[in-house]
Each structure stands twice: as C-alpha cells, then as structure tokens.
Amino acid sequence: MVSLDAFIAELRSRGIKEVRRSEWRKIQDLCEVRKTRFTAYDPQEAVILRYEVFYWRGIYVPESSPVGRGLTEKVRQAYEEIVLPIEEKIRSVARIEDGEYHNGETGW
Numbered sequence: 001m002v003s004l005d006a007f008i009a010e011l012r013s014r015g016i017k018e019v020r021r022s023e024w025r026k027i028q029d030l031c032e033v034r035k036t037r038f039t040a041y042d043p044q045e046a047v048i049l050r051y052e053v054f055y056w057r058g059i060y061v062p063e064s065s066p067v068g069r070g071l072t073e074k075v076r077q078a079y080e081e082i083v084l085p086i087e088e089k090i091r092s093v094a095r096i097e098d099g100e101y102h103n104g105e106t107g108w
Helices: 004-014 066-091
Strands: 018-028 031-042 047-059 095-098 100-102 105-107
Touching: 004 031, 004 047, 004 066, 018 100, 031 066, 031 100, 047 066, 066 095
Parallel strands: 018 095
Antiparallel strands: 018 031, 031 047, 100 105
16 A cells, blocks of 8 residues: 555455554665565455555664664664554554465465
C-alpha cells in the first residue's frame, strides 16, 4: 500500500482483524537501512496487503563500538517516533502479531 490511510482503509473494507509485523535490517557496504513491514491476509480474495515504513537510514557502525552504542539509541528513538504511532493507528482496527504473511500463511 502506498499510504497508511490506504492500508487501514483496506483492512476495514475487507474486515481484516489481524496484521503481522516484521522488522528488517539491511547492511550493504557502509549503509544500514531499517524498516518495519506490516502484512495482512484476505483469505476470500487470496490477497496479501503490505505496508512498509523505513525508519532508519545511515552509515553502518557496529554496535560494539562507542559510536555504535550512541547510534543504537538514535535508532531506538527513530523506531519509537515513527513506527509506534503507526502501530497505534493499525491497532485501532486490527491486532498486531509478530511474523509475516507469505502465500496466505504466517512465517518468517
């Protein structure tokens, strides 16, 4: 889905009451990207709805380094500021469970 409002509207219109959440972290070269993916399954139409939100992009620094420990806190703050309000809006129409829908089944 291209927007949170569209994702929530689809959940409502399809009567979907469960959404799955998964966290993604990609480190490539010197860059780190983190996102949260929300998926929902409509069994009547055999359709998986997906909404992704990127909450961190930056230079990769290992968490074991002093700089990395400082970035860990910034990543946590970004998650809380960006993802948690989205979760709250989704919870207004559906419960959120861990995992992700693949081919109509939940898994990782």
